[in-house]
Each structure stands twice: as C-alpha cells, then as structure tokens.
Amino acid sequence: AQSVTQLDSHVSVSEGALVLLRCNYSSSVPPYLFWYVQYPNQGLQLLLKYTSAATLVKGINGFEAEFKKSETSFHLTKPSAHMSDAAEYFCVVGGSPFPRGAQKLVFGQGTRLTINP
C-alpha cells in the first residue's frame, strides 16, 4: 500500500525567500514520486518527478526536490519565491500499478503556497 502526507496545509513566505514544502511518503514498493502544481480553476501541471535515478530532481520554474529514502521524504524547495509561485502544490506517490498496467497515483491533500510582497 502507498500513502503520502503533506505536512503543511498552508505555507506563506515573502517574495524572494526560500520555499520549502514538505512531503513524506509510505510505499511497499520502490516509489515513483511527483510534485504537481495547480493554479486556481486549472488542471494539474507536473513540476518534477523522481523515478529512481538521481536523488536530487530539478523541475520547472526553479523548483527542485530531494528523495531521501532513509527519511521517506520528498520535500520541494525553491531558493527564491516569486509572486507567480502562489498556487496549490500536490505531492504524489506512484509505482504500485493497478492490474493491466494502469498507474495508481496517490495524492497528498495539497499545500497552498501564499507569497507575500
């Protein structure tokens, strides 16, 4: 079974400050891990993914995440926040497929990121 916990429902930072969104996962199989971003009333956009290659994963818009197996964590960071980063962020775990190969993705509850001017 797989699960994911986003440790903060809401994070608020100042423009230019470090962004840290925390995610812990549980998986009985080697996981695939993803971060998605959702702007208001829009679909989800893939920020980055970890699929057992490099543990430090770089994504779009200056975001990156580090896979730490010992801590079962996959925290998302960005060195300097921009106003356009305000959105909802979802940590997602996959890798335990449904029968016949469909990907089973388990979503966290989301973290709302607010950027203060």
Add this chain to the structure above:
Amino acid sequence: SQTIHQWPATLVQPVGSPLSLECTVEGTSNPNLYWYRQAAGRGLQLLFYSVGIGQISSEVPQNLSASRPQDRQFILSSKKLLLSDSGFYLCAWSPRGTEAFFGQGTRLTVV
C-alpha cells in the same frame, strides 16, 4: 506532442438532470485514461480508470459512470445528478507507467 482536451470548462446543472463530460487525447495511442474529482479544499479522488476501449474500472461506488468508446476518448456520465456531485472534475492520461498529464478541468455545480 500530446495534448488533452476536456470540456466544458464550467457547468451548472439542476439536481436530477443528466451529465456528460468529455475528454480526448491527441498525439498518442492506447493511453491509460483517468477521471478524478476534487472537492472544495480537498485532494484528488480517483473515480475511474481505463486501460483500453470499453475497459472501465471504478474506484469508488457512486452516482457516476464512465465509458471509453474510442481509444482516445473518455466520457464521464450520470443519469441523475445529486447535489453531492458538485466539484472539479479532472481527466488525465498516462503512458504505460509513471506520471499522469491532466486536462484543464470542469467545474460542475449542481443546483
């Protein structure tokens, strides 16, 4: 490149009316297709997934159904909407394994 189209973007329907939401994918063949629902302030709940034409699996019992009449077309339906069916519905596709790619969503309000 692959694209996913979902429509309509917004929909207001009375209780008891039927529903049909459509999703199509371009630029790929034999994708896995998914319907998710996102209730206000909550995460995503997987409703249905499909690995091929006519093959539908339901994750949760509910008032909705799904169909896949063509390889790249996925339809979400209801015969009679309930107030509790209100939400943001997202269609997604994935290649075999790894990540999913989402449409822009449909905001459904049942009144």
